[in-house]
Amino acid sequence: MRSAVVVGAGIGGLSVAGALARSGWRVTLLERADRVRPEPTAVVLWPNGVRALRALGLGAGLEAIATPLPDTGVRRPDGQWLVQPRPIPADRMPVVVHREDLHDALIAGLGDRVELRTGVTVRSVRAEPGERPAVGDGRQIIEADLVVAADGTDSEVRRRLAPEATVVSSGSAAWRAVIPWYRAPRLPADQPIGGEVLGAGYRFVSASLGERGSSGGSSRGGIYWVATAAGAPRPEPPETQLALLRRWYAGWPGPIGDLLDATDPADLVQQEVRELRPLPRAYGFPVGPGGVVLLGDAAHAMPPHLGQGACLAFEDAATLAVLLRESRLPDAVQAYDRVRRPRAASVVRQTRRMSAVLQTRGRLALRARDAALGTLTPRLLNTAAASAAQWRPPA
Numbered sequence: 395m396r397s398a399v400v401v402g403a404g405i406g407g408l409s410v411a412g413a414l415a416r417s418g419w420r421v422t423l424l425e426r427a428d429r430v431r432p433e434p435t436a437v438v439l440w441p442n443g444v445r446a447l448r449a450l451g452l453g454a455g456l457e458a459i460a461t462p463l464p465d466t467g468v469r470r471p472d473g474q475w476l477v478q479p480r481p482i483p484a485d486r487m488p489v490v491v492h493r494e495d496l497h498d499a500l501i502a503g504l505g506d507r508v509e510l511r512t513g514v515t516v517r518s519v520r521a522e523p524g525e526r527p528a529v530g531d532g533r534q535i536i537e538a539d540l541v542v543a544a545d546g547t548d549s550e551v552r553r554r555l556a557p558e559a560t561v562v563s564s565g566s567a568a569w570r571a572v573i574p575w576y577r578a579p580r581l582p583a584d585q586p587i588g589g590e591v592l593g594a595g596y597r598f599v600s601a602s603l604g605e606r607g608s609s610g611g612s613s614r615g616g617i618y619w620v621a622t623a624a625g626a627p628r629p630e631p632p633e634t635q636l637a638l639l640r641r642w643y644a645g646w647p648g649p650i651g652d653l654l655d656a657t658d659p660a661d662l663v664q665q666e667v668r669e670l671r672p673l674p675r676a677y678g679f680p681v682g683p684g685g686v687v688l689l690g691d692a693a694h695a696m697p698p699h700l701g702q703g704a705c706l707a708f709e710d711a712a713t714l715a716v717l718l719r720e721s722r723l724p725d726a727v728q729a730y731d732r733v734r735r736p737r738a739a740s741v742v743r744q745t746r747r748m749s750a751v752l753q754t755r756g757r758l759a760l761r762a763r764d765a766a767l768g769t770l771t772p773r774l775l776n777t778a779a780a781s782a783a784q785w786r787p788p789a
């Protein structure tokens with residue numbers, strides 16, 4: 395039986411570990427945290443992410459927890475439309491999912507062929523020619539035919555195999571929260587919960603997770619919001635961060651003020667937005683009879699402006715699973731590199747264009763941006779949506 399070690403039990407690691415186990419691999423999943431615990435926020439899955447999850451055999455589980463996300467357009471802080479909402483065909487509509495629900499679905503997909511070891515921090519990787527790949531935590535060495543590095547943005551495995559890829563700040567910070575329905579504000583009938591507002595260096599996006607009072611949709615329903623602001627994360631406690639957010643977004647269109655007022659400081663998740671620059675020179679490293687691959691944020695951490703990080707992690711997992719079924723191990727590792735690097739590079743390019751638009755500051759630049767946004771943003775979003783919709787798992 396072929397064996398794999400997957401480093402990191404985030405979205406990427408859980409999905410690939412389950413996929414390999416379901417294909418008959420013996421899998422050891424190593425996680426440095428004491429418990430596998432997702433953030434109490436949500437994630438938007440574009441059609442490519444949904445398709446990848448279906449290819450991984452997790453489509454039925456997803457349907458039970460996902461809420462469709464219709465296009466809500468983009469407004470300016472003064473309420474004017476930058477981009478009018480447009481109807482989206484059902485098969486191209488993204489969905490929003492609570493991360494805790496998604497983790498439950500991924501954990502259920504592990505079955506009983508994955509040995510999950512928590513509290514194990516991988517500190518070394520062995521990738522010398524002629525030897526079996528292995529990782530170590532300073533106390534033990536764990537060998538396998540395949541090592542999958544799904545250890546996130548600060549991946550130790552990537553640091554050793556592709557040291558040229560460095561983690562840099564994208565110059566902004568993000569705050570997210572899910573307000574459970576029982577605490578969610580009652581909004582006027584003409585005020586939709588979901589929407590996107592774009593200002594000078596600031597952006598606010600909200601979406602409904604299931605429906606108030608309904609048992610359908612997300613089992614952990616509520617209102618999800620994410621705010622991004624140019625600058626560094628705040629060192630103050632969450633109460634002060636919330637007060638700052640209320641100040642920054644004061645006067646922005648409803649329901650932003652109501653959502654910030656209804657957010658409990660304990661719900662708030664703050665994060666510095668970081669990315670890999672440059673991307674690693676390779677995603678697959680044949681080693682002896684096997685190999686090492688990079689997957690998810692370990693391979694292509696990017697700002698969340700197009701909401702594609704988790705979707706690409708699922709694409710990585712679905713692609714790897716198919717290639718490993720079809721080819722010999724070292725060939726599959728090389729094919730994974732050939733297929734996934736251009737794909738990730740293209741999404742990262744689009745994300746960087748979006749970063750430039752989002753981070754425009756200064757009155758003149760802003761006016762030029764707002765003028766351009768009416769044509770640029772739909773074009774950019776169209777390209778991103780089209781490329782997202784087009785992705786198919788390898789046959």
Ligand SMILES: Cc1cc2nc3c(=O)[nH]c(=O)nc-3n(C[C@H](O)[C@H](O)[C@H](O)COP(=O)(O)OP(=O)(O)OC[C@H]3O[C@@H](n4cnc5c(N)ncnc54)[C@H](O)[C@@H]3O)c2cc1C
Nearest residue numbers: 402404405406426438516545546690691698701703704705
């Ligand atoms: C504000 C924000 C909003 C976002 N919104 C979206 C969205 O709407 N849609 C979307 O598709 N993406 C979104 N993303 C991106 C998405 O969250 C990430 O791309 C995704 O979570 C990456 O998953 P991962 O499993 O690769 O990495 P991670 O989730 O970082 O998991 C890595 C795991 O590895 C473990 N680990 C790390 N080092 C070691 C080690 N040395 N040994 C053992 N274990 C280790 C960690 O503890 C962790 O559990 C967003 C990101 C941000 C910041």
